[in-house]
Amino acid sequence: MENAVYDAIVSANQLLEKQNIIANNLANISTTGFKEKFHYILEKNSTENKQDAYNTIIKEYYNVSPGILNYTQRNLDLFVEKDGWFVVKDINGEEAYTKNGHLKINSNGKLTIQNNEVIGNHCDINIPNNAQLRISSDGVISSIFKKKNNSVENKIGELKLVKIPINSLIQKENGFFYLNKKYDNFHHKNRLIPHDNNVRIKSGMLELSNVNAAQNMIEMISNARQFETQMKIISISDKNAEYANQLININN
Structure with missing residues (x-):
């Protein structure tokens, strides 16, 4: 009994x-x-x-499986393909990973996702005032200024994009993903995941919840x-x- x-x-x-x-x-x-x-x-x-x-x-x-794509036509809305992830710095300064590509610019000229600063590929990303941005499929960020009849395009940074199988990640209460300890110790021994040049993103769309x-x-x-x-x-x-x-x- x-x-x-x-x-x-x-x-x-x-x-x-x-x-x-x-x-x-x-x-x-x-x-x-x-x-x-x-x-x-x-x-x-x-x-x-x-x-x-x-x-x-x-x-x-x-x-x-990927969620349905929402075509927003907003140039700071990004979709990262397959095992690719955006990288942000959480409130503890730790790298975290997300599929949420809804980028915003804060008052300090920094790109953010859910109020967390987006990490660049070996660079700090600073957005000039009144700049029109273009983000290419490889994560390169360019500012476009119009001068009379011409447009001047300057590279101002590059997104850090990483490729990690989702089963090697754990999700915390803040909604972001982190490397689980077994994957981290075996593959990287607590080193940061490097940028992956093969990861591709698309602008003007967001991946919704699946x-x-x-x-x-x-x-x-x-x-x-x-x-x-x-x-x-x-x-x-x-x-x-x-x-x-x-x-x-x-x-x-």
């Missing part, structure tokens, strides 16, 4: 965790560049020991029903234990 209760508790905890992930997916259905997240049970230990029931190993993984709303809603309903079942198992087990104790007291 005790094993049944512990199994039900473990299952209920796992279902709650799945519900949190699904709720986060649905909350980010309109977040640019957001990648749908799931998790699965990698290993479940024996429940012969009560405490072993909580040693379930859960792995997270991401839906790697969350499948219908699928997530179905899974949320299914998880809720399974959770209710586990709660019933716990309740029935408690009642059976109570009845058993009453019988023992009567017999005594």
Whole structure:
């Protein structure tokens, strides 16, 4: 009976965790560049020991398919192809990676994504006042000034673009991705990921979230029903234990 209760508790905890992930997916259905997240049970230990029931190993993984493209015609809206990522500096000064290419210029003339400074390829990117920008497919940023009937184009920087498989990344609460420790230690030993000249971007479009709303809603309903079942198992087990104790007291 005790094993049944512990199994039900473990299952209920796992279902709650799945519900949190699904709720986060649905909350980010309109977040640019957001990648749908799931998790699965990698290993479940024996429940012969009560405490072993909580040693379930859960792995997270991401839906790697691209989201629908939104053609904005805005020159600072960028889409990075395939395994390519934009690089920003988070509030702790650490490199972080994102598919969100909605760039803005802050009051200091810096390019930002979600208020985090965009990192350049071996350069600081400073945007001149009143400059019209053009960003080429390889990430080179040029300023265009019109002088009478002519246009003068000057290179002012280059975006740092990296190529990383999404399964080598973990997402933190700030919404950005970071290298997981195993990938970082094996491939780079805590060094920064270098710029990749083969990564290509497209201007005037944004990659939307790839969350499948219908699928997530179905899974949320299914998880809720399974959770209710586990709660019933716990309740029935408690009642059976109570009845058993009453019988023992009567017999005594």
